[in-house]
Structures are given as C-alpha cells and as structure tokens.
Amino acid sequence: MLATVHAPLGFLLHLADSALILGQRNAEWCGHGPVLEEDIALANISLDLIGQARLLYQHAAAVQGEGATEDTLAYFRDVRAFRNHTLAELPHHGPLAGTAAADRDYATTIVRNFLTSQFMVLRWEALARSADAQLAAIAAKSLKEVRYHLRHACDWLVKLGDGTPHSHARTQAALDHLMPYTQEFWTLSPDEAQALQDGTGDDPRALRAAWDxxxxxxxxxxxxxxxxxxxxxxxxxxxxxSEHLGYLLSEMQSLARQHPGARW
Structure with missing residues (x-):
C-alpha cells in the first residue's frame, strides 16, 4: 500500500491563512456595501473564502495532530504565526487615508480581489494536481469558487476604471497602491519550497507569465x-x-479567546 502524502504543515497554513484573512476583510462590507446586490455578493465571496480556509485548516490540523483543530489554528495563533500574503490583510483604503478606521474604498476592495483572484485561479489549477490527494480535492473545489470571484472583480474593475473620471482616478490610485504587494506572489517561502520539492505544492514563479x-x-x-x-x-x-494584521486578528479572535473551550 502506498503511503499517504501530506503537504507540509506550513504550506497548508499559508493557503488557509490567506483565504481566511481575505475572507475576513471582504466580510467587513457586510451591511455596508455600496448597493444591496454588492453587499450580498461580497458576503458570498467571504463565505467561499472562509469555507476554503476551514477545509485547509481541518487538513492542517490532521497533519499537525497534538489536539489541533480548525478553531485552534484560526483563533489561537498570534500574528507571527500567520502565513497569509500581506496583500490580504491591508485595510480597504490607500496609505494616505489615515488609520484603518478610515472610510472604506470599494475600488481598493475590487482591485485587491482582482489581483488575488487571478493569482488563485492559476494556483488552484496547479494544486489540483498535487501529490496530496486531499489538497488536490480542496483545490478543485476552490477553483470553481474563485473563478466566480475573479469574474465579479473583473466586471467591477472595468465599470470603475472605464467609468467616470472620479471612479477611474480612484481605481488607478488603488492599483498603484496595491500592485507592489503582488511581488510576494513570486517569491518562494521555505514552506512553498518544501512543498514544491515533495510534489505537494506548486511553483508560483511558473504562474507569473500567465498572470501578467x-x-x-x-x-x-x-x-x-x-x-x-x-x-x-x-x-x-x-x-x-504589516501593522494591520494585529488589529484584524484582535477583532476576529476576541470572542474565542474570551471563552476558550466554549461550544456553540
């Protein structure tokens, strides 16, 4: 019998953390969307991302053992233990808006989802061929969802970019702010290098030409x-x-940390 192959724990956490943090950010539009339809759309995208994170955390917990669960991995790790892309944790506005409590900018949200979803379409396609059968199954399911996320972001990118002078300027400013953060997509972390070596991961550098x-x-x-x-x-x-992740985790994890071991 062939031994079961598992992706490295750190690589699974990188994928899970990136999905969770972006899902949490998009969920901040719930009840605050520019129109009702977009309020619902962003909530659905958030649920998809958090659902992906749950599957990945469940897999990671089984790999880690030692009593780990999806909840302990999501709610009881501190900032330095998270492995998400920095792009996912940034607030919904540019660097000149002041604090994270500044008004949300929908152009920033759309541009981030556009850049990230295009990358994840390519990454999930690659990971659907992972030697880790469970990760491959998660990738195949996630691919269907992120293709919708990309279509939604592209539609709005064109509406805003090719809209009024004001919407164009705001979207261009969001792109100028966020594009440099995509450089992280193309560097191999130690966790990604290990996953690539054992056949459970992908090489993000090989995705760059198609993404560009x-x-x-x-x-x-x-x-x-x-x-x-x-x-x-x-x-x-x-x-x-960045300094923004600590504030995000403080809000997201507060209830679980106030009532550790509680069952809902």
Whole structure:
C-alpha cells in the first residue's frame, strides 16, 4: 500500500491563512456595501473564502495532530504565526487615508480581489494536481469558487476604471497602491519550497507569465495603467506582517479567546 502524502504543515497554513484573512476583510462590507446586490455578493465571496480556509485548516490540523483543530489554528495563533500574503490583510483604503478606521474604498476592495483572484485561479489549477490527494480535492473545489470571484472583480474593475473620471482616478490610485504587494506572489517561502520539492505544492514563479498576461488584458479594457514594478517586498507568508494584521486578528479572535473551550 502506498503511503499517504501530506503537504507540509506550513504550506497548508499559508493557503488557509490567506483565504481566511481575505475572507475576513471582504466580510467587513457586510451591511455596508455600496448597493444591496454588492453587499450580498461580497458576503458570498467571504463565505467561499472562509469555507476554503476551514477545509485547509481541518487538513492542517490532521497533519499537525497534538489536539489541533480548525478553531485552534484560526483563533489561537498570534500574528507571527500567520502565513497569509500581506496583500490580504491591508485595510480597504490607500496609505494616505489615515488609520484603518478610515472610510472604506470599494475600488481598493475590487482591485485587491482582482489581483488575488487571478493569482488563485492559476494556483488552484496547479494544486489540483498535487501529490496530496486531499489538497488536490480542496483545490478543485476552490477553483470553481474563485473563478466566480475573479469574474465579479473583473466586471467591477472595468465599470470603475472605464467609468467616470472620479471612479477611474480612484481605481488607478488603488492599483498603484496595491500592485507592489503582488511581488510576494513570486517569491518562494521555505514552506512553498518544501512543498514544491515533495510534489505537494506548486511553483508560483511558473504562474507569473500567465498572470501578467491576464492582468494586462483586463487593465487595458478598464483603461488603467499598470504601475512600474518595484517597491518594498512584503514577507507576510514568512510571518513578517504589516501593522494591520494585529488589529484584524484582535477583532476576529476576541470572542474565542474570551471563552476558550466554549461550544456553540
């Protein structure tokens, strides 16, 4: 009998954390969407992402053992233990808006979902061939969901970018702010390198050409200018985060930490 192959724990946590944190961010629009339809759409996208995170955390908990559960992994790890992309944790506004409590900017949300969903479509396609059968199944399911997320983001990117001068300017500003954070997509963390070596992971560097082509095509349709490359290289998937993740986790984890062991 062939031995069961599992992806490295750190790689599973990277995938789970990225989905959870982006889901939490999108969920902040619940009850605050610009129109009712978008309020519902963002809530559904959040539920998809949190559902993906749950499957990945369940798998990671089984790999870790030692009494770990999806709840302990989501609610009882601190900032440095999280492995999500930095892009996922940023608030819904640019760097000049002041604090994280500033008014949300829908253009920022749409651009982030556009950049991330295009990457995850390619990543889930690759991971559907993982040597880890359970991860491959999660990837196949997640791929169907993230294709919808991408379609939603692309539709709005074009509406905003090729809309009024005001909507165009705000969308371009969001793109200028967020695009540098995508550099993290193309660097291999130690967890990703280990997963690639054992056949359970993918090589994100191999996805870059397809991502660039798709991104450029949609930006052209949206009449947006792609920012010049460069800037600080984020390292969220190595546990080095922006100041924003701590505030997000404090809110997300507060109830579970106030009542550890509670059953709902």
């Amino acid at each position: 082509e798709a991104i450029d095509a949609w930006l052209h349709e949206a009449t947006l200018r792609r920012p010049a490359p460069g800037g600080h290289l984020p390292r969220g998937k190595e546990g080095l985060h």
